[in-house]
Amino acid sequence: MYISFWGLSRKSLSVSGAIAGFIVGFVHTLSSNCFFASLLAFFVSTSKATKFRASQKAKFEEHFKEGGQRNWVQVLCNGGVSTQLAILYVIDNGTKEQIIDFRQSYNSSWLAMAVLGAICCSAGDTFSSEIGSVMHTNGPWLITTLSRVPRGTNGGITFWGTLASFVGGAIVGFGYYITLLLSVESELLKDCPPQWLIVVVCGLAGLVGSTIDSLLGSTFQFSGFDKETKHIVEKDGPNVETISGMPILDNHSVNLLASFLTSLITPRLAYTAYWHIYLAHEVG
DSSP states (O other), rough: OOOHHHHHTTSSSSSHHHHHHHHHHHHHHHHHHEEEEEHHHHHHHHHHHHHHTTTHHHBBBBTOOOGOOOOOOOOHHHHHHHHHHHHHHHHHSSSSSOOTTTTTTTHHHHHHHHHHHHHHHHHHHHHHHHHHHHHHHSEETTTTTTOOOOTTTEEEEEEHHHHHHHHHHHHHHHHHHHHHHHOOOOOHHSSSSOHHHHHHHHHHHHHHHHHHHHHHHHSSSEEEEEEEEEEEESSSSSTEEEEEEOOOOOHHHHHHHHHHHHHHHHHHHHHHHHHHHHHHHHOO
16 A cells, blocks of 8 residues: 555556555565565566656657556556466465475466566566667667667667666566565575576566567557657547557557566476476486
8 A cells, every 4th residue: 555655646656546556566465475576676666767767758758747657557457467367376376475496386386477477578668668768869670670760659679678678577576586585484495496597587578578569569559650749649640640550459458468478478488497407407
């Protein structure tokens, strides 16, 4: 509840966003302290990223809001998938912390990494768009054609944005990792695979999620340049010059779909990474 009020006071959340955020946070906290820590790391870090050079973003974003104020739709599209997966985690594992070990606890490890994947996708996409759009001196490249497009175009990628997407995911993973170290008995940690690998996998999940979001946005989300307002818009009009995409999905549905797909991919990334650890241990 404190975080919801904090986000509301900092203009990171609207009233409806604060209510939805409380529900999302409650479910994550109930299922695992590590999930809550990951969600907290996501919220704090992305709020800071959204405010980074905000005055520059106001020049080209059509619906720019101070602090990137999120409403209930945005909160659920970013946190809805992880919330549902957290509920499945509780049903399968109960309300306790569990180390990531696909050999001993496959189901709980898969669900935990799926939850993290969904959160990392949202973090990676936010970091990529909020930091990459103002760090790059030239316009971004459209991910599908690699042609230069105006800042704020859906599906536009930059070097700094791509790097930031990894950092955003890694921050989420770091929140999970630190809380896990503080919550699980040291004896269990000695006999399990290295848990620091979670941070690396989460960084990759942020990168993968941001890439999926860009591919969906450049293909199924309309981007146009309004010659009158000089802003990037998502709807066609008399003064709008088409840049890319088809008007099939909006930004919320792109975020939701990318989060869902990343939640399916991340457990596989983690399983592959840990499988190499298992093989190396057997050979050793």
